[in-house]
Amino acid sequence: xxxITLPLLCAALWLTGCASTRLVDSxxxxxxxxxxxxxxxxxxxxxxxxxQAQGAQQSAxxxxxxxxxxxxxxxxxxxxxxxxxxxxxRIDLQAYPDYWDGPGWGWGGWGGLGVGRxxxxxxxxxxxxxxxxxxxxGLILREAATGNVVYETxxxxxxxxxxxPAVFAAMFDAALNGFPTPPTGPRRIVLEIPR
Numbered sequence: 001x002x003x004i005t006l007p008l009l010c011a012a013l014w015l016t017g018c019a020s021t022r023l024v025d026s027x028x029x030x031x032x033x034x035x036x037x038x039x040x041x042x043x044x045x046x047x048x049x050x051x052q053a054q055g056a057q058q059s060a061x062x063x064x065x066x067x068x069x070x071x072x073x074x075x076x077x078x079x080x081x082x083x084x085x086x087x088x089x090r091i092d093l094q095a096y097p098d099y100w101d102g103p104g105w106g107w108g109g110w111g112g113l114g115v116g117r118x119x120x121x122x123x124x125x126x127x128x129x130x131x132x133x134x135x136x137x138g139l140i141l142r143e144a145a146t147g148n149v150v151y152e153t154x155x156x157x158x159x160x161x162x163x164x165p166a167v168f169a170a171m172f173d174a175a176l177n178g179f180p181t182p183p184t185g186p187r188r189i190v191l192e193i194p195r
Contacts, residue, residue: 024167025190026174030153034180040082041074043141048086061089064165065139068172072179083150084142089168092134134158137171151180155189166193 045065051058065087066076074083134156141151155175161167174189 020195021192022161022195023190023192024157024159024161024170024174025188026155026157026171027186028153028155028174028177028182028189029186030175030178030182031151032180032182033148033150037073037180038082042077042081043069043074043083043085044076044078044081044144046084046086051086051088060165061137061168062087064089064168064172065137067169068176069139071173072176081144084144084147086140086142087138087172089135089137089171091164094132094134130160132158132160133162133167135164135167135171137168137175139172139175153179153182169193 045062047058065085069076069085135158136154136156138154139151140149142149153175155171157167157171157174159167170191170193174191177189
């Protein structure tokens with residue numbers, strides 16, 4: 001009986017760990033004109049006309065961006081901003097492609113009979129495929145005085161999680177990974193967040 005206890009204990013610990021955190025993997029690409037940390041690290045948000053029409057929704061996006069910008073040393077100062085920041089976030093919903101047609105799923109009608117080394121029968125049901133959320137966030141930093149873009153970054157994540165604020169927060173953190181001199185080219189950033 002003791003030989004069963006250790007595997008069960010390990011499985012319980014593994015499941016507890018899985019239940020407490022999850023990973024958000026984002027595909028990130030950033031472009032920077034900054035040689036180092038900004039000397040004047042203040043900014044204010046600016047909104048496109050379409051973002052102005054979104055009101056509270058855009059404010060929530062900017063709050064997530066503000067938290068991520070603070071982690072890289074930028075602080076919001078609407079009275080004397082050195083940079084103007086545009087932040088965006090969007091979600092596209094879609095079903096998993098070919099979810100039920102993949103290998104191993106087999107026939108998916110309501111029942112079936114067959115003869116092999118005996119007789120067998122069964123009943124099967126198909127449930128709707130899970131919704132896949134394709135999220136994208138992005139930031140553009142411009143010098144307030146000149147309007148020149150000095151930093152642009154974007155992160156994309158696909159997953160089934162429905163809690164947008166937590167996922168968007170991780171994505172903005174991923175988008176600013178490496179600020180102010182990020183690696184060139186696309187990269188994948190994986191961040192752990194609470195469940």
